[in-house]
Amino acid sequence: MQRLAFILLLLTGLNTFAQQKKSRPNIILFLVDDMGIMDTSVPFCGEVMPLNKRYHTPNMERLAKQGMKFTNAYAQPVCTPTRTSLLTGMNTARTHITNWTSPNKNEPTDAKDEQFGPLNWNINGLSNTPQTENTVYATTFPQLLKNAGYYTIHVGKAHWGSMGTPGSNPYNLGFMVNIAGHSAGHPQSYLSEQRYGNLPGKAQAQAVPDLQEYYNTGTFLTEALTLEAKKAMETPIARKEPFYLNLAHYAVHVPLMADKRFVQRYYDAGLDSAEAKYASMIEGMDKSLGDIMNFLTTKGVAENTIIIFMSDNGGLDAHGRGGPVNTHNYPFRSGKGSVYEGGIREPMLVKWPGVTKPQSINTNPVIIDDFFPTILDWAGISNKKTIQKLDGLSLIPTLKNPAVKLTERPLVFHYPKKWTNEKEKDERLLGINYYSALRYGQWKLIYRMRSQELELYDLSKDISEKNNLAAANPAETKKLAGILGKTLKERGAQMPVASSTSKPVPFPDEVTIR
Template sequence: MSRAEVSVAVFGWFVLTMWSTAGTSLADEAGTPNKRQPNIVFILADDLGWSDTSLYGTSDFYRTPNVQRLARRGMTFDRAYAASPLCSPTRASILTGLSPARHGITSPNCHTPTVRLQSVVKQNAAAHQFSIQPDPVTRLDPNHITIAETLRTAGYATGHFGKWHLGAEPYSPLQHGFDIDVPHWHGPGPAGSYVAPWKFPDFDHDPDVPDQHIEDRMAQEAVQFMRQHRDQPFFLNYWMFSVHAPFDAKAALIEKYAKTVDPTDQQRCPTYAAMIESMDDAIGTLLDELDRLQVAENTIIVFASDNGGNMYNLVDGQRPTSNRPLRGGKATVYEGGIRTPAIVVWPGHVESGTTSGAMIQSVDYFPTLLDMLGMAPASDQLFDGISFVPALTGGAIDRDGIFTYFPHNPPVPDWLPPSICVHQDDWKLIRIFHGGDDTGHRYKLFNLRDDIGEQHDLSAMMPERVQQMDALIERHLRETGAVVPQANPSFDPKKYDIASEGAPAAKFLPGGASTKRRKSAKPVAGWQPAGTCELSIGDGKLLVHSTGGDPYFSYRLQPPIDETAFVLQMEITSNAGGSGQVFWQTEGGGPFTAKRSEVYSPTHDGDRHFYVIKFRTQGPLSAIRVDPATAVGDIQVHAVRLVTQDGRLVHQWAF
């Protein structure tokens, strides 16, 4: 069936059902209109960890009264899981109801220039890696049916606000079922900063609010959408930028939290706490408007996060947050990377202020929302998730397990090699692809009821349970058609330290041994190394060796370039990890600062990647600084070019 035929089928089924289902029909037998279908508001936070709100009693530092308002109106889930420990895969799963193993987006690379709609198996890997990672999909394939398309066909107004990160045109929200998309931005985070002025290509802050926060503005835009469509069902998809990097916030809020820091508490980052408060304020703006419009009693609200809390960047000299009592965080399949807050509000159906221990996942939201609306999927549509409506109404849900497929190994704290895990009741099995003897798989088994911190691996003691749960993994990979890691024939066991798995690396600890900076290194090809960075030249490339978590190198332009709109183009190969950032200085403009920088998301898979960083200056450009990673590793810079935004080459570096 073609995509157009699927849309017609959904619409036809919807009309038939709505005229025949008691309680949700468009008209009763006498032809009198009945209550319309409920509105849907889906609020997705970015990188918000399980312990980053006041929901679960794990922190006294954060203040989230509006998240608590949501909880009082609906059901809080203690065991809600993201489909992936990174953002883009989870976002694709929410929209499609499909596992990352099936849709193929397994890393957050949807902003990169490469367009790839099918995962592929690479041919080789470095000798210290025992598995070869696949190259993932880089755009949400328009052939996948999304919840927005289904709802729009059923008569809903659909609007997307905030972060997307599933592809620029022609893969934007506008091509996936949304009537509007604000700010129509494909990047991994807000453009430039959270506090105005921003650097979105076609979206400016309010001129009368010079320090406007992006979430304040997104909430205002969302409110306008609700007002415009108050007389018809609407689907408001508010995917927040918060609390993803770059880490900045309203100055007054940072100062407020700096006064309440407990140095003995693992959650003690004032900037991060300020970011969470702005996130919470935006939620309050939406709730206030739903109440003012008198549509709250006919509005389903979902609140979730795309993955666990960030433990590998440094902010205010420390990690942004802690996921305690969970192990690990963003970019690992330990609980801290995939267990997230979740609340569902469904007036008249969900008892207010309740909690549930049911295990739910991102892939479940699409089928659950259809079930809540009395709708069915298209005739040939598959879901990897299930409806958890029974849990919402006080019952139990029956499922074999949930699966998290993550065939990558970014070297973050508590990292793991390419893996997949399955949760079944209180048990969790992690399969490490080809990490065992003779290229076989290796396993970690945990009982989360007794060991929520995943400290006691029971796999050696319970081989039968490992075998039974691994059979579920194998079935999931087979049914989804996953492109899986292959054994690396070039693997050299002498080059792999198994003891490093899961251990927080010193380079990520404030004051750790690897934070020592090089202060007197000589420039290489004009680039000055600093932080935990060593530079050399080899084979026509600038070789960057990172010895810790803060490598960077800078170049002074003599004379300064009298332009204001630039594009820095870089071709880089890296096996390090973490985020990247480009800073600039202007003539007489002071030192490198976060306000004069752009964050980008490098891919650290050992392959060559092309990056384009656009920026504007307030005067002649005098210096550039590149922070290519936040982890130990080796980076090869093949080429660097600086052009104006109208395409004129102004500087090129040859190595």
């Protein structure tokens, strides 16, 4: 009798485990490169704007109808800081990865500056070992997913570490499958006729690997990656295993190249060559999203698959685009490389079948750091043992009910670097080079390190950041400067060092309010 009871108990336990394993959701992060919040027909700022009418993204519209739209979602001003914060749950102020990493080991990417000397930051990115020089050592969420039985897939751009370091290889960061992910931050070419950059004698570090079967087939890079992602998902679906797919498109990063399937409509609409190419790449990216959604439905797993749509930084504005600056993300100010809203506010959509309410809108300020704990909560991983301290917050409560307000907390953007050479007046206009920023509730504080000036904006009334309230509201400015300074210090943030004095720039809570 005891033996029978033991067998029944064992079978019950195995059945419970099987049910838990079966019920764990698949998770797909659909990550776009350099896509601005206005580069879509989905309106993210309350009403349809002129730029929304330029772009054709019916599958983003479809995803927004099926799930939740976040209107205050943020990343960092450039790619590697965002991508490493995503994988580690650490804010860039803590990782010391505050600029994009070079494909080449130990090669800084900062532009030279007369006022400030070079900063000793983690120029080689992220590593899974503490011995790697100039890297942050951390536990990644794909590794934790893999440990918990998830089939982990990476397809597309990685850009987590430089060549010759562990972070350049997605297999070292928890992925079981890697297609086209390496140390470079953009493709050498999107065209199969150019072998995505792999022409003999012409290949550079940015040549996209692993796609030989598509050479000379007329397959645009975005399409090739989509086809590979679908192939990779076949294995866990056949095995009935939960999977995580990190589909990280190279689009819409430069070089701007026409996706011939879509570009003619934009020429016909009167766009210049650069903007027509850009819009065609947006539409090709959107087709990829639709193809992935259709695939999930065909395979019968759509209702057990969570989809997150996100971009890694704001859209290009000052560089490589057609038309005047400060227009490409309008009504948001500036673009990639900037701590103004155009450089950090992102198009974010989440479909959690049976949980997120269709066509719902979430106004909570959220940041890429939050993805780490949220994804692990989705996977049912309660024991989040990590080397690092997490800065992100799980979004599960507000995903279940957008009326739930997250705890008011500092969202920090830290760029103590020179991204690109610009004149002083253009730096001020665009909010690039040596800036930090804080989003706290309705307020946005900007700290300009060159002049140690503070700017204050009320984003509930001024999404274009035109009306600097710092002088008119010194009390709020001082309060937020205190929060930003305290948070930066707690996270061990690096500040640029003046060449003339060899002293670091004061933290924002240490400057005089003007």
